[in-house]
Ligand SMILES: [Ca+2]
């Protein structure tokens with residue numbers, strides 16, 4: 042290759058456009074080539090030209106770098122990029138060409154793209170061979186046949202930014218991993234910021250924080266539709282859990298420790314309101330009013346005589362000292378008394394069971410073998426002539442009391458059926474048991 046008529050008088054190479062603060066993708070990925078084309082008599086060439094540009098590893102053009110007039114892409118010094126452009130110089134022979142406009146420039150690697158080779162030919166002779174635009178004007182004879190790209194193009198591949206280099210040391214510029222993401226190993230263990238926001242631009246409906254682990258990732262998600270946080274697995278809290286709203290779930294509520302509940306408790310759709318204090322004695326039961334209101338109650342009651350009780354010279358019914366029990370309003374009780382009485386055959390017994398006002402009563406009395414007895418169907422009515430035998434004799438009193446609006450006491454009364462000085466006695470440990478049935 043010879044360059045008899047053309048040589049370069051000037052050559053400039055500069056980066057096109059862009060600013061230091063622009064994002065990398067906004068930097069025009071091209072280089073500006075500017076040269077002044079003169080002929081052998083150093084007169085400007087102003088006719089249209091065809092220029093071929095190529096990048097190389099060294100400055101020395103050798104014959105093997107061209108094969109049949111084309112760039113030999115197999116040459117070990119070839120940088121892997123070339124393009125052909127048409128250009129018409131100005132009247133001074135100045136030509137400006139934007140490299141990369143027909144064939145995109147590669148990512149600049151200065152181990153591969155150190156030198157720019159420029160070749161030209163007249164546009165009027167497109168079939169002619171390209172002529173090397175040799176900086177030293179010897180058509181490739183010496184080892185300086187190409188132009189060093191120089192530091193200008195480093196703007197496309199800067200070694201430093203603000204005097205900081207890419208790397209993994211303190212102060213280095215962070216490099217993205219192969220997937221274009223920050224490598225986990227390069228991420229710090231935390232941030233000094235007091236607040237940290239994900240999905241800060243609110244571009245996504247839901248926000249998900251994922252925790253990787255050996256079994257698989259688990260997530261903490263804010264479900265924007267349901268307006269709630271959702272955990273993909275269990276939650277264990279060492280401290281307390283507080284809420285101003287409801288707690289609901291489709292699973293089983295398990296409490297290994299104590300549970301404190303206030304207000305009502307709803308079971309199987311029924312709301313129960315519990316008493317605000319414990320029962321007044323052992324053995325009390327909770328009873329409902331049919332509307333879920335629970336109260337402490339004593340469905341069974343018991344009383345016994347703690348000493349003998351004696352009546353003489355009286356047929357006036359008197360309260361037994363021991364055999365009575367309390368009843369509430371609107372309750373129904375059944376009772377049974379097992380008595381051991383001793384009255385002479387001439388004195389006998391009479392009995393009655395009294396109850397609060399508005400109550401109804403049914404009472405019967407008999408001895409153990411059924412040889413004497415009687416019954417009444419009103420409260421306080423007397424059952425007379427219950428025969429005495431002159432010795433200890435078992436008697437049984439059965440009955441039912443149904444109260445009205447007045448609570449009070451159901452009381453056994455008794456006396457001699459016929460007055461006399463002989464003692465009529467009810468013995469110690471005679472007893473009653475009563476059961477509330479309504
Ligand atoms: Ca050479």
Ligand SMILES: [Ca+2]
Nearest residue numbers: 177183185186
């Ligand atoms: Ca040369």
